[in-house]
Amino acid sequence: MDLISEKRVTLEKKWCFPHQDLITCLLSTRNEDNLALLSDEEIEDNTVIIMIGEYDTSSILLTFLIRILANEPSIYAAIVQEQEEIAKSKTLGELLPWDDLTKMKYTWRVAMETLKDNPSWVLFLQEGPQRYKIWRISNAKRVAKVRQISDKQVVCATSMTHMDEKIFPNPSKINPTCFEQQAPARPYCSVAFGGPRMCPGYEFARIETLTMIHYLVTQFTCKLSCVDDSFCRDPMPVFNQGLPIHIKPKKSNGAI
Numbered sequence: 001m002d003l004i005s006e007k008r009v010t011l012e013k014k015w016c017f018p019h020q021d022l023i024t025c026l027l028s029t030r031n032e033d034n035l036a037l038l039s040d041e042e043i044e045d046n047t048v049i050i051m052i053g054e055y056d057t058s059s060i061l062l063t064f065l066i067r068i069l070a071n072e073p074s075i076y077a078a079i080v081q082e083q084e085e086i087a088k089s090k091t092l093g094e095l096l097p098w099d100d101l102t103k104m105k106y107t108w109r110v111a112m113e114t115l116k117d118n119p120s121w122v123l124f125l126q127e128g129p130q131r132y133k134i135w136r137i138s139n140a141k142r143v144a145k146v147r148q149i150s151d152k153q154v155v156c157a158t159s160m161t162h163m164d165e166k167i168f169p170n171p172s173k174i175n176p177t178c179f180e181q182q183a184p185a186r187p188y189c190s191v192a193f194g195g196p197r198m199c200p201g202y203e204f205a206r207i208e209t210l211t212m213i214h215y216l217v218t219q220f221t222c223k224l225s226c227v228d229d230s231f232c233r234d235p236m237p238v239f240n241q242g243l244p245i246h247i248k249p250k251k252s253n254g255a256i
């Protein structure tokens with residue numbers, strides 16, 4: 001709340017742009033009578049949901065991806081090959097354009113497989129008549145695993161859906177090939193990003209994950225520097241030793 005008040009003063013004094021950051025953006029949202037659209041409480045709630053929705057989810061995906069790179073040499077080699085191929089066409093310091101991200105198909109399949117085994121959200125609530133209906137149908141067809149909690153709400157259990165042998169054969173085995181097809185054979189069998197109303201940050205998560213992995217594997221070598229890479233859930237995954245890694249630049253010119 002203090003931060004919101006501070007930002008309000010900064011905005012009123014025109015010391016920052018209305019779209020400087022998330023809070024100033026929400027403070028600047030006005031209705032047709034130029035009155036503030038959101039109360040401070042709503043701004044706080046929206047900020048918290050975006051922080052949890054954006055930060056925890058993406059950092060969990062990247063952490064598990066790094067664990068896969070360290071523990072699965074064949075997957076690591078295939079990702080390095082795909083990313084080196086893209087890096088080869090770049091001059092030093094040239095940024096990655098959108099087109100390059102679309103070429104990172106194998107890397108994204110590994111990311112989806114990572115989220116299949118270790119989804120950021122183990123449960124998520126779905127409410128509203130439309131979403132409720134869609135999830136109930138998918139449940140009746142034995143696709144997504146949902147539990148009814150009221151006549152308009154269901155909870156989707158991500159891991160139970162992803163670990164269903166009928167959806168993903170041998171589900172505990174790491175197998176990025178199950179994401180080779182453009183779209184899943186049946187809807188709501190891969191629910192890491194939600195269902196009828198998908199995560200609005202999906203594309204952003206894809207950009208940050210692929211970009212991070214690109215620079216990590218093309219410019220650095222990376223290995224785990226802990227013996228224990230196990231984790232528990234609280235409810236987000238927490239690694240027992242924090243999963244520290246040791247990274248070393250591949251090139252001596254210090255380019256990033």
Ligand code: HEM
Nearest residue numbers: 053054057058061120192193194195197199200201204205
């Ligand atoms: C690996 C990364 C991510 C995963 C696995 C993930 C997963 C999810 C899931 C399962 C939901 C619930 C969807 C539903 O209700 O059907 C959700 C909602 C949401 N996500 Fe993400 N997300 C990720 C990244 C992000 C990022 C980067 C952002 C923001 C830039 C974001 C913002 C949100 C927001 C605001 C919601 C709430 C949507 C609403 O109910 O209106 N997420 N996410």
